Amino acid sequence: MEIINTKDLGKKYLNGEEEFMAVSGVNLKVQKGEFVIILGKSGCGKSTLLHMLGGLDKPSTGNVFINNTDIYKLSDKSLTIFRRKYIGFIYQFFNLIPSLTVYENIVLPALFDGRRIDEVKLDNLLKTLDVLEKKDFLPNDLSGGQQQRVAIGRAVINKPKIILADEPTGNLDSRSSNKLMKLLAFYNKKFKQTIIMVTHDEELVKWGTRVITMADGKIIKDEKIVKNTSKKPAKR
Numbered sequence: 001m002e003i004i005n006t007k008d009l010g011k012k013y014l015n016g017e018e019e020f021m022a023v024s025g026v027n028l029k030v031q032k033g034e035f036v037i038i039l040g041k042s043g044c045g046k047s048t049l050l051h052m053l054g055g056l057d058k059p060s061t062g063n064v065f066i067n068n069t070d071i072y073k074l075s076d077k078s079l080t081i082f083r084r085k086y087i088g089f090i091y092q093f094f095n096l097i098p099s100l101t102v103y104e105n106i107v108l109p110a111l112f113d114g115r116r117i118d119e120v121k122l123d124n125l126l127k128t129l130d131v132l133e134k135k136d137f138l139p140n141d142l143s144g145g146q147q148q149r150v151a152i153g154r155a156v157i158n159k160p161k162i163i164l165a166d167e168p169t170g171n172l173d174s175r176s177s178n179k180l181m182k183l184l185a186f187y188n189k190k191f192k193q194t195i196i197m198v199t200h201d202e203e204l205v206k207w208g209t210r211v212i213t214m215a216d217g218k219i220i221k222d223e224k225i226v227k228n229t230s231k232k233p234a235k236r
Contacts, residue, residue, distance in 0.1 A: 003161060003194050004030040004053060009062035010217075011048050022048045024217040026062070032161070033192040035185070037205050037225075040214035046198045047166050049214070053196065054164045055083045066162070084113050088155030092167040094147045096139040096154075102126075103135040106153040113158055129153050129183065145176030152183055156193070163187065165197040169204065181207045 009026040012019055023045040030036055040046045051057035052064060055071050064071050066086055074082060088109075096105045106125070107117050126132040129149040131142075139147055148168060155163055165184065169177035185207055187193050197208070205211050205225065213221040 001032045002029055003032045003067060004028065004196075005065040006053070007063045007065075009049070009052060009064065010060050011045075011052060011057065012060040021217050023052065023059075026217075026219055028212075028219065030194060030196065032194055033188070034194055034210055035188045035208040036194075036196045037208035037211045038196065038198045038214060039200065039202060039205065039211060040198075041200060044214045045217035046214045048217075050164050050166055050196060050198050054087050054089060054162075055079050056089075084109060084158060086161050088158070088160040088163045090148070090151050090155050090163065090165040090168045092170040094139070094144075094151045094171075096147055096150060098139050101136050101138060102131055102142070102150050102153075105139065105150055106157055109154060110157050115158070125153055125157070128186075130179075143176070144171050145173070145179060148172060148176065148180055149183065152180070152187075156187060159191070161194060163193055163195045165195065167198055167200070169199065169201065177204075 006026055006028045009023060009028070010021055011023040013022055026049060038046045038050065048057060052059050055064070058072055066082075069082065071079060071082060097108070100108070103122075107122065110117060123132060126135055129152060131146055131149055131153070134142060134146060139150070142150070148171075151168075163184070168184075169180055172180060181204060184195055184197070188195050197204075208225050211221075211223050211225055212219055
């Protein structure tokens with residue numbers, strides 16, 4: 001089932017008096033439950049594309065359809081509500097509110113949406129994220145890996161159909177990056193959440209089901225990822 005579809009998507013910026021296309025003519029279809037990795041060098045347009053898919057950056061040309069809704073034809077208020085319902089965001093720099101505790105940062109989107117907090121389910125989420133014992137801590141009292149796991153909790157609290165992650169491992173060491181990717185894979189497999197993740201790290205491709213490579217604002221390669229499920233024969 002198709003959950004995202006773009007038609008001739010483009011984003012134009014001004015650089016002084018010159019115009020340049022950060023994203024140009026992107027036609028992309030994403031099926032429900034895919035884990036899509038978007039690869040590319042800095043400046044290739046991958047983050048701009050992600051922000052347009054998430055309703056954060058209005059395109060100069062083309063359309064973005066999510067669940068058959070042309071999201072940029074919605075009013076600003078309707079688009080905000082739509083984002084809260086369908087999309088969870090994870091950023092490289094965590095974007096946690098420093099004056100709020102772990103608990104408060106995670107439940108914030110649910111409160112904005114007028115949802116009642118189920119404390120038992122929330123504690124289970126905190127356990128899954130391995131931050132239950134930190135629930136009353138402020139972000140500055142956490143490690144980078146812990147802060148990013150809190151950001152994941154904030155992204156999934158409303159059970160969105162889509163999770164968009166912009167270089168989520170960019171500020172993490174290899175151990176924390178591995179933990180983060182395991183969590184994303186867990187949510188993708190258990191809850192069939194569609195994940196689109198931007199990165200320049202080719203080592204992370206193995207976690208996805210599909211890899212898209214961008215250069216100069218365009219998709220230059222789009223491949224399914226074939227998992228190696230073969231097992232070595234047991235030694236005798």
